[in-house]
Structure formats: C-alpha cells, structure tokens
Amino acid sequence: MTNILAINGAYRHHGMTDQTVEILKQAIEAAGGTVEVIHLREHPVEFCLNCRECTQLPGDTPGHCVLEDGMQELIDKIERADGYILASPTNCGSTTALFKRFMERLVVYAYWPWGMNGPQLRKARGPRKKAVLVSSCAAPGILGRYFFATRKQLTLTAKTLGADTVGVLFTGLIGKEPSPKITARLQTRIQKSVAKLI
16 A cells, blocks of 8 residues: 655645645545645744754664654654655745745755765665655746746655655646636646556
8 A cells, every 4th residue: 555645835724735735635545545644834843953963974764853843753754655745835936934944854864974065865875755746826837837946846855855756736827816726637637646656
C-alpha cells in the first residue's frame, strides 16, 4: 500500500489549494493508497535559527534540530512516507511564508559542516521517492509555472526530500472570484498525476 504525505502551505481554508489536495487525497485512496494531510497553518513549526547544528554530522538520515516544536514529528512522517504532495499557493511570486518557513527547516536534510563551502543533500544518492506539486496563482497558469518562483521552490523541496517530481498541478486565473472551484480539466489532470504518483 502506498503511503503519501501531503504538506499544504495554504493559509485559506477550502481555497483552491485545499480543494486540489483533497481531490488528490480522494483519488489516491480510491486507488488503494493512504494519504495524511498536514496543514502547515495548524502545525507548530518555528523559524530556523540558522545555527546549522543539524548539518554537522554525516549520514543519510536527517540531522537533529535544536528547536523543540512540531518539526521533528513532521520529519518522522516524511521519512515514513512513500511519496509526497507538496502544495502552496503563490503569494508575491513565490510559495507562502508558511511553506518557506517549512522549507528552511528542511536544512536537517543537508550535510554542511563548518569549513565546507556548500551543503550536500543527504538523500541525493538514496532510493528515490515521487512527488506531485500543487500551486495556483491569479496570473495565467503558464506564467505562474515559469515566471514565478513557486514551482522552483516546490521542486527544490522535493529534491531535498529525495523525491523526483512526477506531476505539477498549477492552476491560474483564480483571482477573479472569492471562491474558485476545481474545473473538469483540473480533475482530469489530477487523475493523471495520481497514476504517476502511486
């Protein structure tokens, strides 16, 4: 049975990102997989201190963070998952601050001792997992995918976790109404992404 962890960086309850993640969840469960959804807006994750304590020891397992919050629980879930849904709407041309804060705490997945010029990803050489990326924006979707930083940040998150991106669901033109709904076209794209993920 495929175990998928969805990490949702949306602020808004029942917005486009929440709706997309929920339909992905239903489709995966209908195909026999399991999905746990983490809403970062409800999860206690503090800001990274940039102390790099977690990066000093080698190995392919995540380093230990000095902060005592909900991040270690989230890391444990990440480690147990077979694949990921990484979701964030586009705010000011990038992922939300909620998702960016989570991204920064993923430094535990880097080996970067003092004296080394740059970090090495701990999961770079291990078995690969899969990830589907979810985002939306008020601009046309094609512009959002290629001219905003959101997709690049979500892709980097997947890479950091040792996952290859197998699907991108980037919905555009959602700023025209207060409560946009999932279109039939997006439903079809969701089903195709699920087939690649599990």
